Amino acid sequence: MTETTSGLRARLIETGVELLHSEGIPSLTLREIARRAGVSHGAPRRYFPTHLSLLSAIAREGFADLAERVGAALAAEGETSPRDRLLALGRVYVDFARTHHGMFELMFRHDLLESGGEPGLRRTTLPLFDVLVDLVARARPGGEPAPAVVAGALWANLHGIAQLWRWGSLPLATGCDDVEPLLRAALDAHLGNEAAAETGPESR
Structure with a gap:
């Protein structure tokens, strides 16, 4: 056959x-x-008319896999706070970079994403980014900068943590043997300190 x-x-x-x-x-x-x-x-x-078009198709599978893992993690969180859901997303992102490092590197190759082989491949990241923007908007309603800007900065922070943790640079520099404190510090940096938010102005 x-x-x-x-x-x-x-x-x-x-x-x-x-x-x-x-x-x-x-x-x-x-x-x-x-x-x-x-x-x-x-x-x-x-x-696949070019080598890059095949690499693009492979990278698209990576984006689909990451989106599925994030979706499952958020579903498991249920109706927890937006900050807790962002923390869950961050854990998945860093774990994906650690356990699928070849795919993670391929997915964010600029020469690949800009190639003509898979039109719109760069846009494959947008649904996941939209989830990030929505969670940021709910975690810090109102205020400036806009949620998309904060989400972009947070994404860059998560990506840096993922890469540097995988390379061993962050464990060496910080003495941390667990990435969790770094993820929480990233959320505090972009969303405001969690303890202060919970305490509120009345207690100050």
Whole structure:
């Protein structure tokens, strides 16, 4: 039975994802992906006109996986406070960077995201960012800067924590053996101190 075009395309992407997880970005050549998928080295060109278009399709799987993990974590939080839900999102983000470091690196490659192979790939980040903006807006209603700006700064902070923790720089510099205090400090920096918010002006 002949494999369908969509089936082979999906197999090439799946093979690329598996190869990325096991051997990292340098292994993601068209030839190696084709070899692992059991097809001729020219076969990927029939579905992906450029190498970057295949890498983009693989990266899209990473964004989908991260979004699913964040969704599950937020669902597990139930009706907790927006700050607690932001903390849960941060944990997932850092854990994804630690356990899927090859994919995490690929997902944020500027040359990849700007390529013409997968139009709108950069926009794949927007639904997750919208979740972040919504939670920030509910955690700090009113005030300036706008929630999108605060969410952007918080995202940059989380991304930096994820990268530096994975590289071992933050544990060495801070002496922390757990990323949780850093995540809480990031939330305090962008949302205001949690203890002060709970105490309120009446107690001061």
